[in-house]
Ligand code: AMP
């Protein structure tokens with residue numbers, strides 16, 4: 001697959017980026033988000049990097065150094081969101097407290113905190129869009145995971161461009177690799193010889209996502225694409241509902257469904 005062409009097709013078809021909009025690429029340091037930054041920059045878009053240092057020991061330190069070097073070499077500005085400066089603790093401490101107090105495990109906590117910090121960070125640097133490295137495999141896994149958990153509504157907002165442009169307080173999230181399978185991103189990153197780590201997050205073990213990834217190992221590109229595209233057909237009419245009733249968190253001011261946003265509900269506990 002010609003990933004660069006597929007990304008350009010997705011951007012044009014779904015109008016992910018217009019004119020010289022400023023696109024902050026959420027960089028984890030992994031192959032997906034690194035490839036997104038590289039490709040968008042190569043295609044001439046106005047990009048910058050936005051990375052959260054989660055303080056996951058050596059893993060975070062190496063990822064951060066890699067991204068600092070990568071952005072420097074590309075001549076792209078990078079903003080680091082320092083979790084300890086923002087919340088006073090690293091992610092392991094936060095997860096440990098929540099496991100004990102609320103029996104909350106898995107990647108949910110990390111996901112909520114990342115989304116909260118990235119939306120705030122993107123607004124702070126004046127970004128028009130926030131690009132993530134989610135690929136076709138991630139999206140197909142999400143469809144199945146939400147279905148199996150009986151949470152289909154959770155996923156209706158997942159699309160190449162998430163969240164309407166007009167939703168106040170949200171920086172629209174875009175996924176340029178939405179139709180690119182993980183195996184192709186891996187090949188691309190290796191061919192380009194990106195100096196990055198290829199390991200999965202050390203925290204993501206024993207989770208539903210890991211199980212789902214295993215089940216889906218034998219499913220080919222066409223089937224994954226069908227899962228994602230067919231889900232989009234169901235999701236489209238439901239999507240309008242997803243942003244109904246969104247107001248603002250009384251604690252942090254970020255968009256929220258209830259009085260407190262999901263992140264602030266977590267912060268109350270730590
Ligand atoms: P994950 O939830 O770890 O599978 O990551 C999904 C996407 O979220 C990545 O492709 C990145 O775009 C973004 N992301 C994950 N971790 C970070 C981080 N520490 N800083 C910034 N963006 C991140």
Ligand code: ZN
Nearest residue numbers: 249252261264
């Ligand atoms: Zn809040």
